[in-house]
Amino acid sequence: MIQGLSASGVLIGTGLGFFLTVLGVAGWQVNQRRRGKSQSLPTLPEAQSPAAERLREAEQRRLAATVFEAASEGIVILDPDYRMLAVNQAFSRFSGYAVEELVGRRVSELACSRDALRHFPVIQPVLEQQDRWQGELVETRKTGELYPQWLQLKVVRDDDGHISHIVAFVSDLSARRRSEARVRHLTHFDELTGLANRLLFKERLEEANQRARQGARNLALLYINLDRFKLLNDSLGSELADQVLHKVARRLTKALPEADTIARLSGDEFAVLFDSYASLTSLARVATRLLAKLGRPLMIEGHELVISASMGISLLPDSARDIATLVSQSNQAMLQAKHLGGGSFQFFSHSLQHSTLERLQLENQLRKAIAEQQLTVFYQPKMCLATGRMNGAEALVRWDHPQLGSVPPGDFIGLAEETGLIGPIGEFVLREACRQACQWQREGLAPIRVSVNLSVHQLRQGKLVSLVRQVLEESGLAPQYLELELTESQLLDSVESIISTFEQLHQLGVKLAIDDFGTGYSSLSYLKRFAVDYVKIDQTFIRGVGRCAEDEAITKAIIAMAHSLELMVVAEGVEEDVQLAFLKAQQCDEVQGYLISRPINAAALGDLLRSDVVFL
Template sequence: MIQGFSSLGISFGIGAGCLFSLGAVLVWQVKKRYVAGNAQQQKLLEDLRLANARSEQLNAVLAREIEQRRLAATVFEAASEGIVILDPAYTILAVNQAFSRISGYSVDELVGHRVVELACGRDAFRHSPIIQASLDQQDSWQGELVEARKCGELYPQWLQLKVVRDASDVISHIVAFISDLSARRISEERVRHLTHFDELTGLANRLLFKERLEEANQRSRQGSRSLALLHIDLDRFKRLNDSLGHELADQVLQHVAERLKKAMPEADTIARLSGDEFAVLFDTYGSLTSLARVTTRLLSRLGRPLTIDGHELVISASIGISLMSDSARDSAMLVNQASQAMQQAKHIGGGTFHFFSHSLQHSTLERFQLENQLRKAIVEGQLNVFYQPKLCLKTGRLHAAEALVRWDHPQLGSVPPSDFIALAEETGLIAAIGEFVLREACRQACEWQRAGLAPIRVSVNLSGHQLRQGKLVSQVRQVLEETGLAPHCLELELTESQLLDNVESVIVAFQQLHELGVKLAIDDFGTGYSSLSYLKRFAVDYVKIDKTFIRGVGRCSEDDAITIAIIAMAHSLDLQVVAEGVEDETQLAFLENQQCDEVQGYLISRPVNATAFGELLRCGVVIL
């Protein structure tokens, strides 16, 4: 039995061992399969991860492509120049809004049509052989065309064509870039116009005038054509500009330009040179008589009354005429000669014309030399002051004198005022001369007083130039302070015509001088406007009757009546009257009878130097 249990035990042990072995095998198999499954799972997970990464990359690429296409579409539509995409047969595949605006066609009217079917591509079609050759050889072409908009309007365009090829190097698309050159052409034309034409008047400017003159000069040299030039300068325009202001003055210039064009339709060129200066060029003229007739017609047109902003104006001009001749084959010389002739016309009073001549050239040279010598005279003290006595008819005494400038030239001797005063006015030198006379007269009046002589009133002539400078009052005040002369011993004279050139500013200046205590006089009364309405507005103390009326008193009833009326009028306004140019006893007796206050003239005394005048005051004697 024990032996039986042993056998059973052994069998059971063997069975258990087999079972253990089988279990181990099963465990190993399970573990093996588990490990293998886990590796496969890891591989699957790795594959999934890699797939996700590739998906993300593809998504990023796709997103970039979408963004690039969106950006390209935005640029395509937002571009300021027109863009058209064509296929190789020149059928329109796409256009942007810019080209739609340029051409006037809607997008739907363009897409799907061949370019040759549309008016907006007909000039390109005409040039198609050249364009196609360039595209075949260089894959591009560019050039300027004149195309039509939908409305039929022609416009210049700049066209650029670019070829797009596929991977097989076959043309897949053609891209066209179109720029509208209309605005640029308008701008270029505007610049060209401003370069050659005066913006205010629309006339040719100085640059274009020079070009036209040179061209005309060349033609005249090659043939027998005659050339004439008119140099036109408006009279007293600066005063008008100062009085009315720049805006109204510009309107005057525009009206003058229109009158020039209407008066001279036969002229080849009408130009505005600068300011109030104009030029008229005749490439061919008939004769001097015809030129004179045309110029007279122009002066007549210019002289017609002109109303601007309620102001009635009368414009006059000085015109110089020069002719192309053997002595003036050069354009610059022709211009210079016309300018000299214009200056001569202005010198003789304006409102007229003058032909250039060699005698005029000689005269102009003399005036130029005289101007330089006058400048030198002011600097070197060649000027001095003479004094012409004024006789008080009530007392029979000399109690005033008019200060008159004289020029002692080192070589020419005494130069008459008539030879240099007008020149000084034209050149502006009159301001320096006027200040010299004012200062010297005030200084000398004080000198006579310091010498024990009775105080007298010295009168100094003013020029319009001094008034326009705007510093007359301060200058007078300064001179009185520096010399010590009492204001009531100074009298300032201004001619009637100068007085009324700039009424409002003169009224203000005269009022300030009157408040300062300075005496004021109107010179040459009766030769200007003689307007009582103006006269009573000026703070003046004396009226001087012009010598042209005094010359005939006592012999001419008209001069008698005018002189009597002026004296009566002045006295009614509490003004004193001075008669100038008294040269004989008949005139003196008449003036005494009419109760004139003061007289001056050769009967009383010629102008004398300061020493001689001091002797007159000391002796109380009138030199006859």
């Protein structure tokens, strides 16, 4: 209940004298309207009244008239038969009736008082006993529109105790109700997408859990995370990213009409609750259908975007016994789908839980490995085909775990990229490779070029150029003896930014290479724009040399194209003499692979440099 409104509260609090003043003004206004005269205040009779008393009464009438007309709440003066004697502008405004349409008419004659009339049997006894009543009604404007109204009635009695007037204070609660509805909506729904928010989702999940326990029903929870959304947000900006989220939400709603609740939990994370499901097969069909619909291209302000998502599905009671476990398991399954490359869904299983736990433990151990310097750098020699001598080496990180021994790079490099640990690992390899290359030169050995792999994470940080400059200065290595490699597929992450970064690195004198060439999707027009020096042919094509005519043709084409662009060509993964002979015949510039040497530690590579071995 609302316990008073501004203007009406003032009037009620001023006492009966003020009411009588208002009633006097109101009665005089009614008479003046009937006579067609102006509404200036009447002059008080002068008989036996001092001048000061006249001024005081005139001022009181003027104040009452001002409050009456200027009040933001409606004020209506009624006689004992509920005939309207005076109505102020506020009531006229929100009821839709002109003052002239109301004055002189009974309340019962007007549609704007229907709810009050329905409650009259309750209102009347209270008024007679307590001289006041207040409550909320739903009344009707002249247009027929319903609106919430707060009504306060005050009885005025004459000297004999009889009711002489009834004063009604009326407030239109429409704006207040809209505001309250807005607050309720924002409390339970996401403002951007209109989907249920985390709070409402949690409530719905609890309710569904109770129903499931009572009716032996099954719950299914889909946990959805958009793939590479942070990259999209960083590249296009938050406004366009918000448009993507809005359209994704619409696609979720249209694609899943059978879902009981669809919620946006935070950022690019969504959840879908099925209060019951028919079978695992039906859930798989739903997930497949949803992935297909999410994967259709989106047009956002001239940008064609393809959005994929990773989904995790958990079930109650099949895999989980309580709500907290259900949510945790669906999240684990989603992370597994993302780890497998995204754009897919995974059902939770206990083997998956074991795998997730192992990955969590490995992540913690990897963080410890970085801090405790368990990482080392090995080097795989590169041979110049023209001379047969080593002229470079690729720096490769290795992990010597105190208990597990040597951990294969394939077991932790992907994890490092997912967790952001690839940044400090990449910086460690860069610093160590530059330091070691300079150390070999100080020992009087022939200078060689050391190659260090870059990650997209390092490029996104925007500090790569300054880091490389700092490392070169600290190590004393000449820039031409450092080569940085980026895989072809990574070039499309942020083309313009990478081009700018490569140009700055090229100006430093650093050599640049595109690794795994032929496996990505970059066009030749992009290749011309990147300030690179080397192209590395992916080993999948080299393996086919001597066995597959198509792989040989692709390898020939890459070498010819690179040379036409005045780029050097390196073939990786060379393991057989027939491959080496083919590459030499095609005038490939450099090769690396097990036929030349496996990755070796710094000391072993130093011995190779001292021996000045000729591989051919």
